Amino acid sequence: MYKSQIKIISVIIIALFGFILFSQDLEANSMPSLDYSIELQHDGSGIVTEKRQMHLTEGTEVYIVFDQLEGSEITDVFVSDYDEPFTYQENWDINASREAKTGKYSLIPTDEGYEISWGIGEYGDHEYTVRYTISGMVRQLKDGQSMLWRLFQGRNNLPPKKFSITVTGPKYFDPELTKIWGFGYDGEIYLEDGQLVSWSNQPLTGRNHITVYMQFLDQPFQPTLSWDQTLAEQNHQALENNSYQNEDDTTDIVAVILLCSFLGIGVLIVILASIYTAKRNKAIRAANPLITGIKRTEMNEGKVYREIPYSEGNILDVAYLLQEHGKGDMEAYFNAFLLKWLKEGYIVQLNTNEANGDKLKLTVQLLDSNTPELEQQFFDILLSAADRYGVVDTSDVTRWAEKNYDKITELKASLPYESKRTLIDRGYLYNEDVYFLGNFRAEVTKSSYQGEDLYNRLIQFENYLNELLSLDRVNLQQQNINEDIIIWASLYNLVEPFVEKFQEVEPAYFVTHHFNYSNIYLLSLYSSGFSSGYDQAVTSHQTSMGSGGTTSFGGGGGSFGGGGGGVR
Structure with a gap:
């Protein structure tokens, strides 16, 4: 609560200073809107059409800079104003008068690439259309194809x-085979009706850029240019690098002024927050x-505790305690449930002979109606990923997890929340309010005697699992290891070393139980595939929504194009 109060005060102060500093129009020239239409061709080139609404009161020409082409070329330039075409001029004189440049444009080779320049014409409002072709917008990588292009x-x-931006291709972009990102601006980016669409939510400033990144997993183009990177390498560079943030910017002067203005207030806020935090933590x-x-x-x-540590309910009940211990993550629970359902007969391993070899799959059946809701949600992952015959393989689960990132995120958040509520309802935990600095309040989670005993059993059971892993064959054969212990080992991410140990010293164990080495290994592939699909989606979403959504202010490192320019 205190953080919100401080933020509100800070925002009000900043807004007041900002209003005073920026209430005046600092730029005579302005661009109310800029719309890009990019038609990607089969050879990887792109026909770019820019529509610029501009209000101009000074200068003689508008220009666009292309200084990061890396082999691409600019051709077929066309410029018009209110649909009146301009005339191409071979030898462009940057120092010519505004009158001499009116109605004319040129493509100017430079040491770094090209510039497209055209005359402003009369001062006032304009609707310029600028069209040009860029070769090699789509590049062939070592293991795929991509377009990483800075437009502005x-x-x-x-x-x-x-x-706004619209990108089309020679055929519709498949959402499952096309990944998209937007960098450098506050906006949205999506695939809609087989094409990319993006737009801004806020006006751009000198600190922004417009960079679009697309990965084509189905490799639908035949690019004329290649780039010596894998998709993963380029992805890392684009998502992590942000050379833009290190560039000098004249707008940083404003930031320095604001920083100096707010320094005293900031120091006071830090002091108050430190006092608040110290008192709160002490209480x-x-x-x-x-x-x-x-x-x-x-x-x-x-x-050590050599029995199942919790048998009063579902394994989901203790998720809060396990996660406070760094265990019981989503992959662990998914794997544990797969083993549980295999034991209970809700999933059955199948062998199918296909052209590409023997393929392992699962047949999914329905759970009992009294199954806890969260466990049913885990099971629904299999049902949703399965085909109409109820059959699902590892790649189905991976694709489903990547595509349904939001559903998994909700389930992930529900795990500790619902678990904690259950533990409180059953008397293992309780919340208590503590007060400090007068009427400030903090909520503290505490454990009852039963809760302490349960939490200690969970830790001691992990010690028991690690003890089993250290036993030799003779001592391991003397242990009474049932299938529930293997299920619980999944929650501690120990099922694979546990089973490998049994396979090595006591292979006969798997003959007399529901589990065998091959299907335990197979189920681990399902859970790891589920996790990898989700993690890949998390990376894309946290950075810039690779499958569509909110764009990122930073990122876009390694992009081609340029997009500089302005009015001069």
Whole structure:
């Protein structure tokens, strides 16, 4: 709550200063809107059409800079104003008068690439259409194809108040085989009706750029240019690198002025926040909160619990405690449920002979109606990924996880929340309010005697699993290891080393149980595929929504194009 209050105060102060500093129009020239239409061709070239609504009161020409082409060429330039075509001029004189440049344009080779320049004409409002072809917009990579192109660079340019982008191809872009990102601006980017669409949510400034990144997994083009990178390497560079942030920018002067203005207020806020945090933490420590993490591990060092640590309900009930211990993540729970459903007969391993070899699949059946809701949601992952015959393989699960990132995120958030609520309802945990600095309040999670015992059993059971992994064959054969122990081992991410140990020293174990080495290994592929699909989607979404959504202010490193320019 205190963070929100501080933020509100800070925003009000900044807004007041901003209103004073920026209430005047600092730029005479302006660009109300900029619209890009890019038609990608089969050879990887692109026909780009820019529509620029501009209000101009000074200067003689507008120009666009292409200085990062890396082998691409600019051809077939066309310029018009209010649909009146301009005339191409071979030898462009940058120092010519505005009158001499009126109605004319040129493509100017430079040491770094090209410039497209055209005369402003009369001062006032204009609707310029600029069309040109860029070869090699789509590049052939080592393992795929991509377009990573900077269309507009805000630094020393005339940033548009709003813009839009449309990208089409020789055929519709398949959402499952085309990944998209937008960098450098606050906006949205999506695939709609087989084409990319993007737009801005805020006016651009000198600190912005417009960079579009597309990966084509189905390789639908025959590019004339290649780039010595894999998709993963280019992806890492585009998502992580942000050389733009390191560039000098005249608008940084404004940031420095604001920083100096707010420095005193900022110091005061930091001091107050530090006092608040220190008092809050002191009050929480004094209330003896639930001990978690390393301290809980140290409390149980050398102690083992050789039974299932929780049998009063579903394994989901203890997710909160396990996650406070760094265990019981989504992949672990998915793997544990796969083993549980295999044991209970809800999923059955199939062998199918196909042209590409023996392929392992699962046949999915329906769970009982009294199954807990969260477990049913895990099971629905298999049902949704399965075909109409109820058959699902690992690649189906991976694709489903990547495509349904939002559903998994909701389920992931529900795990600790619902678990904690269950533990409170059953008397293992409870919340207590503590007060500090007068009427400020903090909520503390504490454990009852039963809760302490349960949490300690969970830690000691992990110690037991690690103890089993250290036993030799003779001692391991003396242990009574049932299938529930293997299921629980999944929650601690120990099922694979556990099963490998059994396969090595006691292979006969798998003859007399529902589980065998091959199907345990197979189910681990399902859970790891589920996790990898989700993680890939998380990376894309957190950075810039690779499958569509909100764009990123940073990123776009390694892009081609340029996009600089302005009015001069």
